[in-house]
Structure formats: C-alpha cells, structure tokens
Amino acid sequence: MDNIRIEELFKLPQHTQERYANLLKYLAPKAKLCGKDGRQLGDLTYAEVAKIKRLANDQDPLNVLAIVFNVSEPEILKVRCMEFFAALNWVQLELHILQEREKLLTEDVDPDLEEAGVKRLDVFKEFNVLIPLSKEYSLPPETIADWQYSTIFTILYHAKITNDIQRRHMEIQKSKR
Numbered sequence: 001m002d003n004i005r006i007e008e009l010f011k012l013p014q015h016t017q018e019r020y021a022n023l024l025k026y027l028a029p030k031a032k033l034c035g036k037d038g039r040q041l042g043d044l045t046y047a048e049v050a051k052i053k054r055l056a057n058d059q060d061p062l063n064v065l066a067i068v069f070n071v072s073e074p075e076i077l078k079v080r081c082m083e084f085f086a087a088l089n090w091v092q093l094e095l096h097i098l099q100e101r102e103k104l105l106t107e108d109v110d111p112d113l114e115e116a117g118v119k120r121l122d123v124f125k126e127f128n129v130l131i132p133l134s135k136e137y138s139l140p141p142e143t144i145a146d147w148q149y150s151t152i153f154t155i156l157y158h159a160k161i162t163n164d165i166q167r168r169h170m171e172i173q174k175s176k177r
Helices: 014-024 046-057 061-069 073-077 081-105 111-116 118-124 127-137 141-145 149-176
Strands: none
Touching (some): 061 073, 118 127
C-alpha cells in the first residue's frame, strides 16, 4: 500500500478505499494535520461539537477534520493517507472520550416519562440542552451554542449531581419519618 494523497485515494475503487481504511485505522493517533494542531473537542463551541458529532455519524471525515484542525477541504485532499488517518484516528479517540464523559450525564428514564413520550424530544438533539440553558441564563440558544463545550458539560454535570443529591436527601428525610 502506498502513502498516496487523499484525493488519489478517493478516486480508487470502493473496495481499495476500504482496504486502506481498514489497515490505517490502527495507525497511532496524531493531533496534527496540514501542519496544524488539532483542537481539543472540549475547547470547541457546543455548536461545533454538535456539528462534528452529526458529521461523524454521517461518516463525513473531511468536514470533521476541517472543523477540528481549522483547515479547508482542498488542503485535506492534498494530505497523504498516513497523516490523514493518524489525524482521523485522533479525532475518533477524542469523540470516544467525549462520549464516555457524556455517559456521566445519563440517567435511568422514569417509566412514567417514557410512557408519556419523552423519547419524542430526541428529534431536537442539542436543542434539548440549549433551550433549558437559554431560559436559565436569559440568552438566545444561539448564544449558548457559542459557549465552550466543556463549560456547558460542566453546567450539566453540576446540575445532575445537584439533582442526585437533592433526590437522595429527600429519600433520607422520608426514611427518618
């Protein structure tokens, strides 16, 4: 396998592209592409991270890398496979770390809420976070979306822990009666 440019890779038959991808997914992750350092996902805005997640789900690595490394698609197409996949592997690792952190925010869904149809809110994706925060801070959702992802995560995690403590405190108070 040659270390060809990404634009050349995309011109190859699908099965050959898949062979490259399957082999190079084991390449050591590197936070560098086109001479630029990758930005930690937690340092990006909430809107950028939401877009990266959508693009990653749509399997659009060029646009994901363009956002994370702040480079253009034409620049990425000139990169060689080894550099491209090392950068892509780094972003995938960053996304995995982010997903693991976000698991801290999940709770068991109340069966009554589930029966009432709470899952219908899933179509609103990041707005399920932005709307309550915009009400709490009296700011438009677009302003909140421009906040650093790690700030929003910290606010949400703090709220979750606070709610857990309050719920547990109420249980303790009830058991003492």
